[in-house]
Amino acid sequence: GGTSLKDSPCVSCGACASTCPSGAIDDKTVLLLGVPERFTRTTCPYCGVGCELDVGVKGGRITQILPALDSPVNKGHACVKGRYAWGFLDAPDRVTRPLIRKDGVLSSASWDEAIGFVAGRLKDILAARGPSAVGVLGSSRSTNEENYVAQKFARVVLGTNNVDCCARVCHAPTAHAMAGLFGTGAATSSYDDLERARTILVCGANATENHPVVGARIRQAARRGTSLIVIDPRRIELAAEATIHLATRPGTNVALLQAMAHVILREGLADEEFLRERVVDVEQFRTALAESTPERVSAICHVPVDRIVAAARLYATAKPGLIVHGLGATEHRQGSDGVAALSDLALLTGNVGKPGSGVNPLRGQNNVQGSAHMGCEPSRLTGYVPIAKGKAAHEALWGSTLPAERGRDLMEMIDAAGQGALSALWCMGYDVAQTNPHRQATIAALKKLELLVVQDLFVTETAAEAAHVVIPAAASFEKDGTFMNAERRVSRVRAAVSPPTSDCRPDWVPLAEVARALGHGEQFAWHNVEQIWDEIRVAWPPGQGMAYRRLEQHGLQWPCPDEGHPGSTLLHGETFSMGKTTRLAFERFTETPEHVSEQYPFLLVTGRTLHAFNAGTMTGRTKNLELRPTDVLDIHPVDAGRLGIDDGAHVRITSARGEVELPARLTTEVHPGELFTTFHDVKARVNDLTGDVRDTATHTPEYKVTAVALAPVGARG
Known part of the structure; x- marks a missing residue:
């Protein structure tokens, strides 16, 4: 009758099994499925750390x-997702054949039928409505090579810069x-600079x-x-x-910084x-900051004056200092301003371009x-180059005239679909309906499309609600290519299974087959991913x-302009x-x-948890679900007591x-008046709660601030 590991501080990373000197601890899957006959080195398909896995x-x-x-990235470590969340590959609801919606039902079709259907519909829509009526969404789960092809397809075949990816809703x-x-x-800079910094x-x-x-x-x-x-x-x-x-109070990062x-x-x-x-117009900046005193800002962000002052002094003096930020910095009405303030x-402290310093987003x-770097972005081409700057070079490479005007981003495409201005959308590896804010409005917009192509491993919410065609995809464990991680490292992805x-x-x-069907075969005539790369x-x-042969051992960090270059661990030194x-x-x-009101007196912050990943498309079909079966709402005990909410009760x-x-979880990790939950459970x-701010x-949604009301289930009004 001991305590279950599920109720302990154990994070289920499996390090104990890797380091047990006697072999008494091993992964359960080895006992159930057998000792591996071979190992394939690849890159993890989950977060942007980019861990290498065998x-x-x-x-x-x-x-x-x-x-x-x-691995220089993860140094022999992994998390519960990277090590154990691969069971989705064999999930019984995996899409294994193309599906076409007939009489309102998604029905099996042949590969050729699906390709012909998509090509025919796109041809008709382009003829009737023009390139501005079509769009493409790349995927942060897909490889660099696949995203490059997606944006090239949008620009060369469809003639539009209406191309984006889910970076729009995060970074x-x-x-x-x-x-x-x-x-x-x-x-x-790089992950290794975490060990060189005196302040993080x-x-x-x-x-x-x-x-x-x-x-x-x-x-x-x-x-x-x-x-x-x-x-x-929190x-x-x-x-x-x-x-x-x-x-800080949710939504006030800019004031604090x-x-x-x-x-x-x-x-x-x-x-x-x-x-x-290295910096110009410093005095103008000083003048602009005149009213941003800690005494004034303390009342805005609910952080004591002495802590604001102490944090500023510490970061400025205990150098080098390294900044790390995530979606709690970006998913705000002033998300871009917040990253600029970081x-x-x-820049003010000279913490740029030196070992142990820098600004490093955790993607x-x-x-x-x-995905964005490959050109899945409505105003930038491959290499995150502005269209005006890169247009001529891309036209020469692709042998095609490209559109010059900025396209619609993801949020603008959904808006346009709802207004009838966007007729077709190709959505690759991104569950728009489950992930975008104001879910019901998003679904209503998707249902107005004349053609929605969903390319995914499963019939996602987007596919189930609105797709005309579902094209089955290969998972990252089943294909070759490259990923780019948060420290600018391009690493190999290799197929381990079929x-x-x-x-x-x-x-x-x-994408290449539809391009050929629409008369662009010569521009999409690759035979393998190395040719695309x-x-x-x-x-x-x-x-x-970054030739493939140079990426075989742990990848390289860009810039890497020639094959004699070792890659770049640090930017902006000179x-x-x-x-x-x-x-x-x-x-x-x-x-x-x-903001809060009498009707909606709480602020809700949404985010992620250790055991699950994003919309749950993959982790929701693995044993990780046993560790976190559903999303839960974190509420402070003071609020719970006032409302008569018990721990575990549904609210x-x-x-x-x-x-x-x-279900509610009573915790002091949140402040009174503030709530937190995750968004992994499709059920x-x-x-449905998050809004339109x-x-x-950049139009990134403000997932981190939603005004809500709260009541025990069964209570009304």
Whole structure:
């Protein structure tokens, strides 16, 4: 009668099985499915850390996954998702044949029938409505090669820049803000700089749950004496390790960060030499910050003045300092401004371009960095190059005239579909209906499309609700290619097993076949993914040195402009990507329109958990579901007591958009008046609650602030 591991602090990473000297502990799957006959090295399909994994196979099935001991990324570690969440490959509801909706029902079809159907519908829509009426969504779960083909298909075959990916709903503000200040919308340093930093500032990143391998390194650094500043409304695990925890009110990051900048300038803590050499218009920035005093901002963000001042002093003086941020920084009305404010802190203190310093986003999906970088972005081409700058080179490479005007982003495409201005959408590996905010409005918009193509492993909510065609896909364990992780590392993806049927093909294949059916066969005539990658290297000069043979051992970090280049672990040492100097960014803090009221007195924050991943398409079909069967609502005991809510009881959460029911978890990790839940359970449908407020620069939805009401199930009014 001991305590179950499920009720212990164990995070189910499997490290005990890997390190047990006697072999008494082993993975249960080895006992059930057999000792692997061979191992294949690949890259994890979950978060953006990019862990290398050794996939063990027996009889054509995965029986064990081990973390790569020699990997510079994960150094022999993995999390419960990367090591154990692969059972979805054999899920009984896997899509193994194309489906076409006939008389309202998705019915099996042949591969040729599906390709012909899609090509015919696209041809008719283009003829009747033109290129502005069609769009393509790439996927952060797909490889670089597949995303490159998707955006090339949109621009060459469909003639539109209506192409995007799910970076739009997570880290588009990161890329936008960092490209504006540094010239490059990506991490300025590497994971290894966590061990070199004297101070780590973590803003809006619950790393121990969402990026566990990096989160563990941050925790270890703190325990070795590195100063740790955590900015998060919740008392996350890293807050317990923090030197200073700034528990800011949801939606007020910009005010808090600008107050820290104010303190740094007011107290003479800025790196004046760095500012003289690398930053212009500093005095204008100082003037703009005049009202951002910690005394004024404390009342806005609910953080004591002394903590704001202490955090600013610590970051500015205990150098080098490294900033790590996540979706808690980006998914706000001022998400781009928040990332810019973080970057301002780094520039003010000279914490850029030196070992142990920098601004490093923790990207949420395995290839969210790569999907946008490959050109799945409505205003940028391969290499995240603006259309105007890269258009001529791409036209010469592709032998096609490209559209010049900016296309619609993901959110604008859904808006346009609802308004009847978008008629066709090809959606690759992204469950729009489950993931986008204001779920019911999203589904209503999708249902107005004349053609919705869903390319996925399963009949997702998007497919079930609105798809005209579902094309079966190959999972990352079943195909070859590359991913790009959060530290700019391009790593190999290798097939360890075969797809369940010959119709489950890599995502680039149906795109190329439809392109051929529409008369563009010569421009899509690759025979394998290495040929696609070699074309990418031509389109993207900073990646020209990354030949496949050079990626075999642990990958390379870009820029890597030629085959003699070792890759780049650190950026902006002498210059920024756009030149020697940059200027600080300032946008005045404004309150989000999503605020508490008498009708909706609570603020809800949504996020992720250790055991599940995003919309649950993959982890929801694995044994991980036993560890976290459904989403739960975190509520402070004071609020629960006032409302008569017991731990584990079901509660009704209501917003201006809809209502959901969840079991409650009483915890002091949240403040009174604030709630937290995840969005992994398709049955819970948490995004029925989230709203229409978006980042002003990138249209990224404000998932981190939703005004809601709360009541026990059974209570009304």
